[in-house]
Amino acid sequence: MSISLEKGQRISLEKNGQQLNKVCVGVNWGAIEKKGLFGGIKKVAVDLDASVSLYSASKDLQDLIYFGQLVSKDGSIVHSGDDTTGDLDGDDGLDNEVITVNLAQVPANVNFVAIILNSYKGQDFATIPFASVRLYEGTPTRVDQVVANYNIANDAKFSGAVSMVLGSFYRHNGAWKFKAIGEPTQDKKLEQLVKTVATSYL
Template sequence: MAISLQKGQKISLEKSNGSSLTNLCVGVNWGAITKKGFFGTKTVAVDLDASCAVFDANKKLLDVVYFGKLQSTGIQHSGDDRTGDTDGDDGLDNEVINVKLPQLPAAADQVVFVLNSFSGDDFKTIPFASIRLYEGTPTQVNSIHAVYDIANDEKFAGSVSMVLGKLYKHNGNWKFSAIGETTKDKKLEQTVKTVETAYL
């Protein structure tokens, strides 16, 4: 049974059989915007970008994985999705970041996941958006560990950047913290700087 995460909630990456989740996919799913016009409604594609930044215990940035750099040690990005679900929620993730925890650099202490609206559409206007942590691959979901709904919310109005959550080491074990907070940033580089100063 998948955990339904709340903002600020922290969870261990322990499976129901007691073993640790080591190969983790963080999938982001979102919908296209329906706009009403003079001649009826039309569906407008939304280009969101899921990225992650890896930091060491001294809060030093080690690497960033995003649509322009799809791979790092222990991390693989599925690639850029520029439209979202234009025909309603198909239940599949639009972008997936696969993290193999044992393969991360030894110095890695936190992996922070962020979402930026490349198309400039603010998060309040997007009909649905969620992230989920699961075991499997970008094309196959074996077991969903946790789901975090970040659907349109009044407090998201005007924001095009969001800190989704982070993997972090605690007493040698990896845990996940759901953050779900928008930032004032417009670009990924700025969002990573905000993470460095406020979310580590």
């Protein structure tokens, strides 16, 4: 049974008393539908970018995994690749981008692993018909068990925003935990978002 994440919620990454070290973060979204000139429906591609930023205990950026760098420098985090359209034929239930995180291999100098999302073309989150993120056990092509999910569609607070912080993994007493954040930011570009995470959300 998965948890529907709410802002500020913290979850323990344990299963049967054991640390859950390998998890996937999947993001699913749809193309925007607009009425055409002659009454038809036109599909407008949506390019959302899921990224992961790694920070030290002092909140200094250590690495950034995004569409331009699909694997972390140490190999512990792998991005499935850039999806530049979203689901064109309605929600197929599959993730458009998946980031695999092997927490056991994250370097000791990294204390925070933040999951962030931005709209590459500056398309307002509020105009996207559906968008959700889920944290699960499995692989990019197989979902074994959904640990938690977060629905970011149709929430008024995202109106006008093109960047958001989904949540972060953090070390606590030698174990990894996850904190749901789910907050839009005023940033327009990924570089700005990465800095905002460090100053306001860790």
